[in-house]
Amino acid sequence: MTDADLPADAVRTGVWATLGDARTTLALERAGFDWVGVDAQHGHFDDAALRGLFALRHEAAAPVLVRVAANDPTAIGRALDAGADGVIIPLVQDAEQAEAAVAAAHYPPRGARSWGPLPGSRDTTGGAASMPRPRCAVMVETARAVAAVEDIAATPDLDMVFVGPFDLSLALGRDVDDLLADTAADAPLPVIVRACRAAGVLPGAFAGSPERAAALRAQGFSWIAVTTDSGVLHLGSAAARAGLTPPT
Incomplete structure (x- = not known):
């Protein structure tokens, strides 16, 4: 990808x-x-x-x-068999765990995924060779993972390093907005983005709100979950109600 x-x-x-x-x-x-x-x-x-x-x-x-x-081969394979275009693997700590995630997402010879798409999920007439390439992202959410992020990002066939800023801030003992705003060269988010760019993989992250999405974009992240489904309902509700509010 x-x-x-x-x-x-x-x-x-x-x-x-x-x-x-x-x-x-x-x-x-x-x-x-x-x-x-x-x-x-x-x-x-x-x-x-x-x-x-x-x-x-x-x-x-x-x-x-x-x-x-x-980071379980059965869970990864099951999601892809159901029809997912890719998987995001939580709490990956090092390159060995990243490699295990990629291997679980890919059929042999690259990986170890078992053949068995769920009936009706995809056109399987061409066998494994005709199946779309799965997208594989691994989450960096701990101090240990940040320390190993260069090796994690260099995993062959990995598509994205995805940051969970809430778990990462908990692991580092920091406020999440302070973490998102820290642009020092040795700060966690700039370190992660540089590792992704050096390895040629995408830097992704969960924001949860448009304001935090803007902070992540400023840090250099390119795949950003701006909000949730319930967040869309909240934002849409606010916009709809604002449209009926008489001007002051």
Whole structure:
């Protein structure tokens, strides 16, 4: 996965789905976002909800990536078998764990993923060779991972290093907004972005709000989950109510 067709400073704006509702998620995919993150770690998407989502997704409008619950080959393969375009792997600590994630996402000879797309999830007539290349992102969320980020980013066939700023701020004992605003050369976020650029992989992050998304963009992140599905409802509700508010 590359952004070679985009300007160097282009940002892919994403939305993070947590509510577990397939139709809401598919509506967000068609709402103009560049990508959708589906949360099977801290959201309401269990295995049945993921299968239901992709069973209803007849045409792709934007890449849909599933954050699985753990760096587990079964969870990774199951999300991809259901029809996900890619996976986001939480709490990856070092290059060995990053390699395990990539291997779990790819069929042999690159990886160790077992063949078995869920019936009806994709056209499988051409076998594994005809399947789209899976996108694989690993999350950097701890001090240990930041220290190893150059090696993590250099993992062959890794597409993205994705920052979870809330867990990272907890791990570092810092306020999340202080972390996002820290632009010192040796600060965690600039270190991560430099490692991604050196390795030729995408720097991604969860923002959760437009204000935090702007801070991440200023740091150099290019795939940013601006808000959540419930956040879209809140922002849309505020905009709708504002439209009916008489001028003062």
